Structures are given as structure tokens and as C-alpha cells.
Amino acid sequence: MDLADREWRLIPEERRPGPVLMALEEVAARTAVAGGPRTVRVYTWPDTLSLGYRQDPATVDWDYCEREGVGVTRRQTGGGGIYHDAHADVSYGITAPADELPGDLMASYELLCEPLLDFFDRAGVDAGFAEAERPAVHQPACYLRAVHPAHDVVAGDRKVSGNAQYRQRDAVIQHGSLSFDLATDRHLGVFGDPVSAEEFEGRVTSVREHADVTDEELDAARDLAERKYATDAWTRDREDPVEA
Template sequence: MPRSWRLLVDEGDGRWNMALDEAIALERPRIGRNTLRVYRFSEGTVTIGRFQRAAEAVNLGEAARLGIPVIRRVTGGGAVYHDPRGEVTYSVVIPERELPSSVLDSYRTLCSGVVRAAEILGAEASFSPINDVIACGRKVSGSAQARLSGAVLQHGTLMYASDLDLLAALLRPPREKLAAHGASDIRERVTTISECVGRAVDWREASEAVISGFSEALDLDLREEDPTEAEIRTAERLVEERYSRDGWNLSR
């Protein structure tokens, strides 16, 4: 029998998006249900992993010149450029006990929703450990987890039409990492669903594929709802105390 989850579909700026994801995880014990959130960024935004040094991971001069905010995530992992017209972003909040105990297996389980979404859009896709999904031999999706008081937050991307030249100009991957992936340039390591399948995929089609992808891969019965008042209050507090502060965003 399919499992009943909440579905949230919305749009916000980077601070709000990161705050709401964290708030859903923190409120999970009171909500008592799992959540799939599918959202987009209202403006171009860079997020960085919790443990990254902002100046190492991001070309901060270029970001400032273009007015692109840089937000530190509560999750680990690497830097991401979120394109408001090219990326579907998702988050899942689920208790730790409902996932495989191995972190690698838990990524594989949840990333199966993204793999399925890419397949629905016509791409041959596969999970690439630890936390990527590849299509046409290149990365189209990255995900990141945090574990907060018994709940797992995993959020991630599906690039359907991201501006990859802008992405390459904003992010500074370490040389060692590029060598490990066998590519000399970040631009050669990533692609979009549109580029991969050879036709223009839009937000509507891509976001519906992400919803169907998770529903099919995890056997979910999704009911669209709004965030609770407690989630919104917590998210507002997190924007104020954390995600709008340099003391958090640029702390390393």
C-alpha cells in the first residue's frame, strides 16, 4: 500500500528556501508525517555546504558583481548554483529509522526519486555515489543530507535548463576534485536534462516529473498541503537568526 506523505510546492528566495527545509526537519516530530517539498529559487542563488569555506568554493567577486546571494546550507556537500529558470529543487524529510542505516544506502534510496524523474523526462539516468545523479554521462543532480534530532533532511537539485556557463563562472571546484572525475573543466562535468534529451524541458514538465518520480520510486500517496504555522514561524526565525547573517553564511 502506498505511504501517505505531504507534498509542498512553492517558491522563495535562498534564505527562505534553506530556512523552510530546516524548519520542516525540526518540526518533523510534531508534524508526524513525511514531506516531499518541490520548489524553485525566485532569484539566482549560490548555496554552499555547511563545512565549506565560502571563498574557496565560490567566486565571491563574481557573485557580488552579479548580485547573487551566497547562503550556507545546514547540509554538507559542495557549492551549487540554483538557476531560477533551470532547476527544480526538492527536499525530503523522513525519520532516520525509515531509511537504511548506511548513509550511502540512504542517499541511494532517496536519489531514486530523482533518477526516476530524469527517466520520465526521457533521459537515461543513474545514481552516482555518494550523492549525484548522472544523465548522458554527466551530473544533472546533486543532493545533500543533514540529520536533525532524529529526522533526515535531504535536499537536492534537478537541472533541467540551468545556465551552465554562469554556474562554471560562479563555482570554484578544487582542482583535485576535477581530476578525480576525469574532467578538466566544470562545464564538461555537468549537463541539463534539456541538453541531454535534445529538447527544451520547462519548469512545469520538470517539476511534475520530480513529483511523479518520487511518488513512483518510493511508492507514495502525495497530498498537496501548505506548511504549518509552526513550520513558518520556525523558518522565519531561522531566516532572521541564521540565513540572513554573514556570521552564518560566511562563517568559514
């Protein structure tokens, strides 16, 4: 039976604390192994730094996180830390029994990232797996570590999504984050020895940067809002002051 023909559930998560979001992955793995449905979760976070499994906590600026209200948790997957929030980051998780997925890691990534790449295409973002490795700029930050063709998605040669897999209780769990908007100061502030904003923005891009209204459209909209939609004539009397 094709994987797509098996029982799946899509859970659009409400925002939950980072530790709960990570725990839900383990619970979904148990459900899948016990004969329950495979799970796709799409979720956002409160302001949170998720550390890679082996990441040294000394790389974190704990004072900054406490001062700015950024929670910290640790993922089951490796790699560097990722700053998440409800505005700049969208995350997903996919859980299925291990024996239903390719044993080859590259093939597994390609299969499970198909919906992700389809999303970018539908959003008008020309994105795909990195064609070649690139060296790290800043080891503590996931988006600034070495770019890997197996699981890093780039747009215009800059990283827009990081993805990772791990196996637990005979289940495969893949999760990833999509950079919807750049929150440069927050991404860099959570680390104790950050790089410059220029270096960050030279390696990282976002959906908004590639699929947003143009500056000209925004200027035109602001002008029209002031002359029409913000007026009492339109709101109270349904009279169009622009056409009058």
C-alpha cells in the same frame, strides 16, 4: 508500516530567498519529529549560490555575486557550492523521521532517490547513480568535485544531479538539485578561480540536453510560426495561409 503508507505532504514551493528555503528544511524536520507529516518539497531559487557546510568563503567571487545580484547562503550539507536560478536548476527536499528510514546511508540514498530516478526516466533521460568515483576538477564547485556513486546521478557519464543528506532533531533531511539547463557562465562566475567552460561542460550535463526538441524541429517550428502563427490572417481571421 511501509514508508509510502505514512502521512506525507507534497509542497510545490513558490520561489523564495535562499536563506528561507534552507530554513524551511529545519522547520519541516521539527514538524516530522513532532508527529506531523513527512514532507516532499519541490522548488526553484532566485539567483543564489549555496555553499557547502564546510566551504571556505574565500572561494566565492563576492564582487561578482554582488554585481550580478546573486545571493549567497550556506547549506547544512557538505560538498561544494551550487549556483541555482529559476531557469537552470530545480531542487527538492525530503524530510522524514530518522527511525523510519534505513540506517545504512547507501540504502537511504537509494530509497529517497527512487522518485528522482523515476523522473529522469519519464523525461527520457538515461540517468543513474555513477558507477565509479571520478576525481575532482574544481573543488569549490559541487558539480565539479569528485563524483561519488552513493549520491551523484549521471547521464552519459556527466553529472546531472547532486544529492546530500543530514540528520537533525531525529529527522533525516535529503535535498538535491537537478541540472535542468546549463548556465555555464553563472556557474563559473560565482567562484574566485573558475575552470574553463570546456572543462565544466565536459563534466556536467542537463535535462534539456537529453530531452529537448531537435534542431531540425526547432527550425521547422520557426518557419511555420513565421508563415502561419505570426500572421494576421491566422490570428485575426482564422485563415490558414499555409493551406491556402
